[in-house]
Amino acid sequence: MTENLVSLKVDVADHIAEVTLLGPGKGNAMGPDFWRELPLVFGELDADPEVRAVVLTGSGPHFSYGLDLPAMMSSWGGLLGADSLAGPRTDFLTQIRGLQDSVTSIAACRKPVIAAVSGWCIGGGVDVIAAADIRIASADAKFSVREVKVAIVADLGSLQRLSGIIGEGHLRELALTGKNIDAARAQRIGLVNDVHDDQAAVLAAARELAAEIAANPPLVVQGTKDVLGQERDRRVADGLRYVAAWNAAFLPSKDLGEAVQAFLERRPPEFKGA
Template sequence: MEKMEGFKTLEVVQKDAAVPVFHVYLNRPAHRNALTLDFFSELPRALSLLDQNPAARAIVLSARGPHFCAGIDLSSLGSLGGADQDGADPARARERLRRQILWMQAAITAVERCRKPVIAAVNGACVGGGVDLVTACDVRYCAADAFFSVKEVDLALAADIGTLQRLPAIVGYGNASEMALTGRRVPAAEARAMGLVSAVYASREEMEEAVATIARDIAGKSPIAMAGTKAVLLRSRDLTVEQGLDYVATWNAGMLISDDLKEAVSAQMQKRKPTFAKL
C-alpha cells in the first residue's frame, strides 16, 4: 500500500501497486468528516497530484468512519470573511467574503477538472457540503444506510459551492428544488430512484467491494478515452446538442487517432485484454 503524506483532513492511498486506482478518504471520522478550511486547501492539491500521476487512472472518493460527510464545519463558517471590525469598510469585507466563497467553490470544482474519473462511494450521512462534493464526481454509489440532505436552508443559507448548479442536471430541476427548499433527508432507495446514485448496496462492505471492481474496470480502459469522455460530458452539459456535437467533433479530430485506438482494435481482433500506456 502506497500512502501520500502531508494531509490533515484526507487520506490518499493506492492499495495495490498493480492496480492503478487511488483512494481518497475524508479522514475526520470523529467529526463526521465535516469540511474544514484545511479540506478546501487539501482536496485540490490531492487531486492535482493524482491528475499528474501516471500511475493513477481512476480515483475512489469515500470516507473513514460511519458517515461520509456532515457538511461544512460550523466553526469554519464563523471564520469566513474575518471578524467584522469597527470602522471597517463593508464593501471590502463583502469582497473578501466573496473571494473566500469562490475559493471554496474552486476546491469542489477541482473534482471535475481532474482528468481521471472520480467515483464517489457514500455511506451514512451525506449532508450539505457532502452533497456539493458528490455532485462534482463522475459517478456515485452508496450503501443502504446512506442518506442525502441539502441542509443549507436550515442554516439560513443558500447552498453556494456547487449543489444548486450541479444537482439539477443529475436528478432534474423538480427533485433538486424540492431537496434544496425542504432540506429533508433523502434515503438511499429514493436517491437511486431519482438518479443521484447509480446503485445502492446492502452494506458498506458490499459497496466497497463493488466500487473497487468498477474502478479497476475503468482503470483498465484507455486513459485517453477516459479523459476525453469526461471532458466532453462536462462541456456538453452547458451546451446545446448542436454545440456539443461540434465540440466532440473537434475533440476527436485531435485525439481520435492514437496508439490506444490501435491497441483497442488489435485486442478486439485477437480476443484479448488491451494494454494501454500510462497517461
C-alpha cells in the same frame, strides 16, 4: 504532498487512487484543512500518469456531515454585522470562490471519480459527490441539501450540478426544503446509480467499478470525460459565479446569525426573515 495531509488519506494501487475523508471533525466535517487539501490532492491525481480512476469515500460510518460551521465561521470575520461594507464582502467573495474551486477540482480531474457513500452525506458532502462522475451508496446512506436550514444559499455546486443529475423538480424539492432522503429515494431520482447492503459492500463495488474503468485505454477514458463535461462545465461555471456574488451581497443576515447561535446551543432556530 500526500504524506502531510490532515483531512484526507490517499492510497494508490493498480492504477486506482482511493481518497478517504478523515475529518478531523466529527462525521468528517469539512473545515479549513479539507478545503485547502482537496484541490492539492486532486491536482496531483490529475497529473499522475499511473492513476486511471479515483474512489472517494469517508472514514468511519459517515461520508460527511458537511461544512464544519464553527471552524469556518472564524474566517468570516465581521461579515455577520449588518453594517459590513465592501471590504469584508469582497474578502468573503474571494473565500467563496476558493471553496468552489476546491470542489471543482474533483470535476476537473481528468480521471473518473466514483463516490462511495455511507451514512450521512450533508450539505458540502452533497456538493462534493455532485462533482464526482458516478455515485453509489450503502443502504444506510442519507442525503440532505441542508444549507437552506442554516440560512445559506448553497453555493459550492449542488444547485448547479444536481439539475443535470436528478432533474429540476427533485433538485428544487431538496434545496428548498432541506429535507433528508434515504438511499432508496436517492437511487429512484438518480442521485446514486446503485445501492449496496453496507459500507463494506459499497466500497467493494466502487473499487470494482474503478478497476473496470482503469482497464480501458486511459487517454480515451479522459477524452470521454472531457467531452461529456463540455456543455455542463460552462453552465456550472456561470452558476457558481452568480451564486458567489449573490451570497457575498446578501448572505449576511440576522437569520444566519440565529442559525449559527442555534447550532451552537443545540436548539431549533427561529428565523425572522431579516
